[in-house]
Amino acid sequence: xxxxxxxxxxxxxxxxxxxxxxxSKTVSDHAQFLALVRQRDRLAKTAPRPPAxxxxxxxxxxxxxxxxxxxxxxxxxxxxxxxCEIRRGxxxxxxxxxxxxxxxxxxxxxDVAVLLVTPANIPTWPEPGDDLARVQQIVDEVCGYWVxxxxxxxxxxxxEVVLNxxxxxxxxxxxxxxxxxxxDRNNFLRRLNVALGDRLxxxxxxxxxxxxxxxxxxxxxxxxxxxxxxxxxxxxxxxxPFVRSVARIVGALFGVxxxxxxxxxxxxxWGGVVGDDGYEGIVIGEGDPVGEAFKTxxxxxxxxxxxxxxxxxxxxxxxxxxxxxFANRPEMVLKxxxxxxxxxxxxxxxxxxxxxxxxxxxxxxxxxxxxxxxVERDQVRQALPEVAVVELTTDPADYPRLLDExxxxxxxxxxxxxxxxxQQYEQNVRREALRQSVGDYRAYLGTLxxxxxxxxxxxxxxxxxxQLVNKSNQFNLTTLRLTRSEVEARMQDLGRVCVYVRLADRxxxxxxxxxxxxxxEDTRLVIDEWLMSCRVLSRGVEQLVCNHLADRxxxxxxxxxxxxxxxxxxxxxxxxxxxxxxFTLVEQSADGTTRWSLDIARFEPFDTPIQLxxxx
Amino acid sequence: MADKNQIWIGLTRxxxxxxxxxxxxxxxxxxxxxxxGWDSLMHIQxxxxxxxxxxxxxxxxxxAALKNVGEMVDLIARRLDxxxxx
Numbered sequence: 001x002x003x004x005x006x007x008x009x010x011x012x013x014x015x016x017x018x019x020x021x022x023x024s025k026t027v028s029d030h031a032q033f034l035a036l037v038r039q040r041d042r043l044a045k046t047a048p049r050p051p052a053x054x055x056x057x058x059x060x061x062x063x064x065x066x067x068x069x070x071x072x073x074x075x076x077x078x079x080x081x082x083x084c085e086i087r088r089g090x091x092x093x094x095x096x097x098x099x100x101x102x103x104x105x106x107x108x109x110x111d112v113a114v115l116l117v118t119p120a121n122i123p124t125w126p127e128p129g130d131d132l133a134r135v136q137q138i139v140d141e142v143c144g145y146w147v148x149x150x151x152x153x154x155x156x157x158x159x160e161v162v163l164n165x166x167x168x169x170x171x172x173x174x175x176x177x178x179x180x181x182x183x184d185r186n187n188f189l190r191r192l193n194v195a196l197g198d199r200l201x202x203x204x205x206x207x208x209x210x211x212x213x214x215x216x217x218x219x220x221x222x223x224x225x226x227x228x229x230x231x232x233x234x235x236x237x238x239x240x241p242f243v244r245s246v247a248r249i250v251g252a253l254f255g256v257x258x259x260x261x262x263x264x265x266x267x268x269x270w271g272g273v274v275g276d277d278g279y280e281g282i283v284i285g286e287g288d289p290v291g292e293a294f295k296t297x298x299x300x301x302x303x304x305x306x307x308x309x310x311x312x313x314x315x316x317x318x319x320x321x322x323x324x325x326f327a328n329r330p331e332m333v334l335k336x337x338x339x340x341x342x343x344x345x346x347x348x349x350x351x352x353x354x355x356x357x358x359x360x361x362x363x364x365x366x367x368x369x370x371x372x373x374x375v376e377r378d379q380v381r382q383a384l385p386e387v388a389v390v391e392l393t394t395d396p397a398d399y400p401r402l403l404d405e406x407x408x409x410x411x412x413x414x415x416x417x418x419x420x421x422x423q424q425y426e427q428n429v430r431r432e433a434l435r436q437s438v439g440d441y442r443a444y445l446g447t448l449x450x451x452x453x454x455x456x457x458x459x460x461x462x463x464x465x466x467q468l469v470n471k472s473n474q475f476n477l478t479t480l481r482l483t484r485s486e487v488e489a490r491m492q493d494l495g496r497v498c499v500y501v502r503l504a505d506r507x508x509x510x511x512x513x514x515x516x517x518x519x520x521e522d523t524r525l526v527i528d529e530w531l532m533s534c535r536v537l538s539r540g541v542e543q544l545v546c547n548h549l550a551d552r553x554x555x556x557x558x559x560x561x562x563x564x565x566x567x568x569x570x571x572x573x574x575x576x577x578x579x580x581x582x583f584t585l586v587e588q589s590a591d592g593t594t595r596w597s598l599d600i601a602r603f604e605p606f607d608t609p610i611q612l613x614x615x616x
Numbered sequence: 617m618a619d620k621n622q623i624w625i626g627l628t629r630x631x632x633x634x635x636x637x638x639x640x641x642x643x644x645x646x647x648x649x650x651x652x653g654w655d656s657l658m659h660i661q662x663x664x665x666x667x668x669x670x671x672x673x674x675x676x677x678x679x680a681a682l683k684n685v686g687e688m689v690d691l692i693a694r695r696l697d698x699x700x701x702x
Contacts, residue, residue, distance in 0.1 A: 031633070031665055038636040068657055225676045227658055236664045 004039060010275045011045035014587045018385075026080045026391070033240045037071040038586045040078075049439045053568070054254055054481045055083030059105055059113045059157070059246035063095040063121035064233035072239055073114075076247035081365070091231060092121075098153050100172060109144040110157040111483055114207075114248055115150060118233050119166050119189065119489060126183035135182040137190065147204065154203045160253050161204045165193040165211035202463060205249050205412045205485055212241055255470030255481060256483060258408040259366035260302060262353060264314035264342070265322055267372040269334065272395065279324040279570045285331025300400040305338055308418030309409050310360065310425060312341035314352040314369075318538050319344040340425040349376050350383035359557060360425060361534035363473050363570055368408045368456060370399075402491040405509045417511045423512040428535055445499065445609035448505040452541065452610045454548055457491040457498045458579075464498055464512045468531065473570040476531040479579060495520045497552050501545060503536055510536055516545050523559040524597075525549060530563070534573075541566040543606035560597050567592040618696035623670070623689050630665045631685075634658065644686030671697065 007016040020043060024036045056077060060066045064395050071087050077084040089097045089105050094115055096105045122143055126135045150161045166189045178184035182191075193210050200206060213221040216238050222602040223235035234242045250583050251257060266273045271283030273292045283291045284298075305311050315322055322344035326336040336342065341359050349371070357364050365386040371377050374396070377389050392399060412420070431448070456464060466484040473479070482490070490498050501514035513536045517529035529548065532541060563578040565571075578596035579585070582603070587595035635653060648654040648702045663679055666672075666688065667671075672695035682688055 031668060034661065035633060035636060042636070065657075068661075225674075226664075228656060229679055230660055230674055232660070236661070244645060 004043075008043065008046060011251045013043070014050050016043055016047070018048055021075075021079050022073050023383075028240055032071060033075075034236075035108070037075050041071065041076050043105075043607035049078065049083060051154075052081060053479070055085060056250055056254060057085050057087075057109060057111045058250070059087045059089065059110050059159075060116065061089040061097055061153075062107070062116035062233070063092050063094060064116055064118050064603045065091055065231045066241070068230075068232060068236075069116070069234075069243060070277055070544060073246055076240075076243040077250055080247055080251035082251060082254055082256060083549075094147065098149055098156070098198055098319065106153075107156045110159040110529050112160045112162060112253065113157060113244055114162045115153065116164060116233060117146070118165075119185075122166075122192075124184060124435050126188050128183055129206040130183040134183040135188060139188070139191045139195050142192060143199055146196065147192065147199050150204050150569070151201065154201075154485065158483075158489065159203075160483055160485065162207055163196070163204060163251050164207040164209040165179075165196055167209050167218060170218055170222060170224070201279050202413065207245055207249060207251070209242075209245075212238075214543070216241055223268050237541055244407065244537060249412055250411040252412050252444070253470075253483065255467070258309070258338075258368040259362050259471075260310040260312055260356065260360060261301065261368045261370065261409070262312045262314050262341075262356060263301070263371065264371035265313060266324070267396075268370060268399075269298060270329075270362060272597050274321045274325050280330045282325060282329070284329060289398060291331070293399075295331065295333055297396055300403070302333055302338065304409060305422055306419065307411070307414060307562045310362075310422055311358045312360075313336055313339050313343060313358065314349050314371075315344045316346055316349075317344040337426070338422070340422060348383075349380055353380065353384060355388060361474065368406075370403060372396075380400040384537065395535040400424060413463050415467060417464050417467075420429060420511060422507065422533065424510055427510075430507055431505070441538075442609070447505075448609070450503060450505045450539065450610040451613045451616045452503040452504075452544060453613060453615060454499055454544060457487070457500060461500055461512055462491070467514050468512065468515050468533065469529070472533065473568070474534050474573045475537065476571050477569075477574055478528055478530070478566045479530050479571060480577075490517055493519075497525065497549065499545070499548065501532075501541055503539070503541060503610070505593070509616075514545060518549060518561070520558065521554060523561075524562045525553040525556070525558050525560070526564070527561045528564060530577075537573075540606075540608040540610050542577070543580065543608045543611070544610050547595075547596075547605045547608070550598070553600050558600060560599055562586075563596040563598070565594045565596070619695040620689060620693055623692050623696075626669055627666060627685070627689060627692065628667050634662050634665050644684065645688070646685045666692065668680045669679065670696065677699065 004016055004019060020036060020040055027033045034384065060070060060073065066088050070088050074084045075085050087105055097105045124138055128364035150163055151291060153159070154161050155368065157381065168186050169188060172186060174181055174184045178186055181187060187287065191464055196206060219239045220522060223232070223345065227230035250579060263269055271294055272281055274282055276436045284294050285291045286295065301311060303347050325331055341356045343355060345352070351363070352365055353369065357367055363386070364384055368388045368390060369377070369380050370390050370392065372392055374393070377391070380387055381389050390403050390406050390408070392402055393420055462484055466487050469482050469487065490496055498514050498517040500512050502512050503510040515529060516527065516530040518525045518527045549561055563583055565575060565578065567575065573609060581598070583598045585594060628642060631642050632638050640651070641702065644652060647661065663674055670691060670692050674691065677689060682691065
């Protein structure tokens with residue numbers, strides 16, 4: 001690897017940036033991380049950071065010092081692939097900054113506000129002797145105080161808000177008796193943490209500092225000396241896990257998160273090599289310590305699958321050998337059906353990873369790769385830098401924790417769609433089988449018995465719509481990312497058309513798969529957001545939406561629909577989208593952006609193989 | 617007895633790392649005023665880095681009382697010899 005200073009000397013700035021950001025993903029030592037923060041600042045003075053898909057405007061407010069956190073947080077966010085501009089509030093001035101209508105901190109638009117609080121900011125504590133009812137009342141008051149402040153912050157700045165919960169106090173003056181006293185301060189903090197989680201509105205996200213401090217050890221997490229000196233809320237030693245946790249939440253809010261976990265088999269999912277040892281010889285399940293470790297790892301992967309992470313296999317194996325383990329070892333927690341793609345062959349792993357991404361219609365940067373073999377990991381890192389590769393030890397007992405610590409599948413809310421996703425991909429495999437048997441594509445679409453709901457945005461789907469807006473890359477005409485608050489504002493804007501599409505067919509529900517927004521400008525309906533899940537490509541949804549937009553334009557007495565295509569690295573798929581719908585090209589900019597127009601008077605509605613329904 | 621020369625070499629490296637300036641030199645009488653960017657937060661970063669580099673721990677009072685780099689070297693030497701704060 002060429003050193004950063006050499007890259008800078010030779011003016012290879014974009015390489016310097018990507019090397020710096022790559023390095024910052026793996027460094028865990030705080031001193032090394034702070035050194036990278038300083039290098040980042042210096043590099044930024046010489047060469048601006050290469051453009052990111054979205055720059056997050058973030059305000060950092062705190063009941064503690066936020067000065068030392070600003071640089072590290074910016075670097076941690078940039079390491080996720082997002083750009084970042086941070087504004088910092090004054091020490092312990094968060095209440096004024098939120099409530100003062102002239103507060104400069106909130107004067108210009110914001111995407112995210114991070115409100116950092118510590119037990120020292122808790123306005124009321126229980127008095128010794130307070131009974132459970134009184135303590136519960138104080139919990140409600142304190143909880144209401146924070147949630148209300150965050151609500152004002154959200155309403156004023158129209159932003160997502162990240163608050164944190166509280167780590168325990170480092171002393172226990174009541175000893176073990178504290179566990180039975182509701183007014184004990186640590187007992188109170190436990191109740192407060194749970195109550196905060198129970199009362200989170202959709203725009204408020206809780207950084208689980210309680211869990212982070214437990215993971216790293218409270219005595220390491222919090223260093224009293226630097227609290228007394230500088231009101232430092234987290235020790236330097238634990239600065240990195242703290243900022244990474246915030247960065248992951250921010251990343252998840254803007255769609256930077258893994259979708260599919262690709263695992264190797266031999267010595268990754270089970271102990272041993274099935275090709276050598278046979279299915280009867282591999283180690284998995286109770287009765288063997290190593291078998292238990294692999295079983296625990298499979299259980300962890302199964303939980304990821306249940307919450308919407310897609311699982312896939314890439315293994316150098318004879319396919320029949322690989323499948324024999326699933327067929328003949330009942331101790332296997334994961335079954336063949338749990339995987340949406342299964343590549344057991346002798347091709348290089350990067351090739352299989354590419355094939356998996358193509359099959360599932362997702363970007364390579366949505367893949368996370370887990371393999372016990374460091375050579376395979378290195379090969380994937382070299383060939384496919386977009387794929388996140390998890391560094392493992394040689395002990396399977398470490399696997400669940402290492403994958404979990406990498407935090408590559410962060411989510412801040414769980415939608416119904418997430419839990420059904422894996423099933424939907426399986427159904428797609430069956431649809432594909434039917435398509436191959438039917439032959440004629442139009443005839444095939446007819447046999448699918450498709451039903452769709454096309455309706456204006458609704459509160460209950462805002463989470464899913466926001467998720468789709470921030471995650472879709474390929475079938476996405478403008479790649480205009482929006483926060484939940486922005487989506488909500490659009491929903492309420494009467495000058496806009498904002499619709500979603502849900503699609504079902506005889507194999508099951510595809511869920512909410514398309515989002516389109518248009519705004520009325522003079523005599524035109526200008527479409528600034530049109531995206532769709534690639535799972536339902538070429539099923540007639542595009543034409544269905546186009547018919548609807550034409551109806552709306554006509555009802556408003558408009559003359560035309562104007563469509564915009566803004567090219568990115570990933571959306572070449574829809575370059576000719578508007579041409580395919582009969583729009584004419586009216587303008588092409590130097591950056592490849594194209595503008596298209598459809599004359600309403602001359603538009604003939606498409607005949608689509610989809611039945612429109614109120615609900616299904 | 618701790619070797620103060622070794623401490624000087626180690627502490628100079630700490631300063632160079634923290635200030636990200638490989639050419640930075642310090643003398644016993646160097647104070648925060650003499651080094652650009654040596655503010656109160658940098659002071660803490662320096663002490664945290666020095667604690668890690670020498671495997672010692674400074675008391676709360678010592679963190680505030682240090683007046684120059686020479687005192688820092690003396691403090692580290694005392695700590696390495698097992699001494700308490702003065």
